[in-house]
Amino acid sequence: MRTLSQPLLQFSSPKITTAAAYQNAKLNPRERTQIGFHKHPKSLPLFSSLSPCQVIITKSLPLVASVALLLTACPAEAGFLSGMKGIESVPGPKLPELDFLKRINEENQKKYAETDAKFKSSPILKELLERSKQNKEKNEKAIQDKYCLRGAEWGVGDCSTEGMSPADREKFISELKQRAGVTE
Template sequence: MKTLSQPLFQISSAKFVVCENPKISHRKRIESTVEFNEKPKNLSWFASLPSCQVIHKSLPLVVSVSLLLSASPAKAGIMSGFPGLESIPGPQLPQIDFLNRINEENQKKYAEADAKFKSSPILKELLERSKLKKEKNRQEIQDKYCLRGAEWGVGDCSAEGMSPEDRENFIAMLKQKAGMK
């Protein structure tokens, strides 16, 4: 098993071509040997060269991408496959008789109160009123949409084929039904 202190790969030293100096006529390459974990020496002067600026700015990105692509997946270790504390049943609590009896009595009281409320005449009356209001509201909305369709000349209540006098009478009847006049 690998320990975390060991690196995934080792780079002891490498020779990098930093850039080419375009001002030198014989195109001499500027090379530098860089040790891993060591800061390069005397390379700050090349950052001002125009051909090196792109390389200088994109080098960290290239190194980061190469490290990401070459990295091996991490291992979860001891906790992998462990379902968690939620899956372990807790200890059985002691049962206290008088608390169990009180709980059962309360459950019976609640069930009786629910049954009594559901069968009460007040609840039945309120439910009936609610159904009637729902139907009334649905009909009012339908009448308003019918009136709008007649005025605009669209939909089931369209008055397109009627004479102007019949159309006015029809719209007046719809307005009276909708409660607008």
């Protein structure tokens, strides 16, 4: 195993006991060697002229800044960008109005209005609307009858058979089945 003559990094912390990998330009990545950190208090030239109190303050400054940012930052809420105007709110350029296109558009609008009026007054549409109304009423009644039958069989709800004699109960349920169109 080769050893490196000059480490790239040195740390002054005596608590660090793990080994670090150093790279030499002549060695490929597979031949890197691990060397323990130096435990000298003055190994980093940056902090060598500072007192221990100044070193602590200097090293804790990033932590203090991070805590200050976390405490003062406002959380983003849903709809954070909802007040922003997008590109769709920017009006487009004014296009030139051509008279012949304007006339064609007006004629088409008149044709569409006439066709809509004819369709709304047609007897076929009136007949279909009337049938639809009748079917809706009939279907609502059928659904109510089915729910009433179910409530009578289970003994719950408005159609409950609670308190009826067994003969009255059977008669009532058979009438509901006949009304709902249920066959057994």
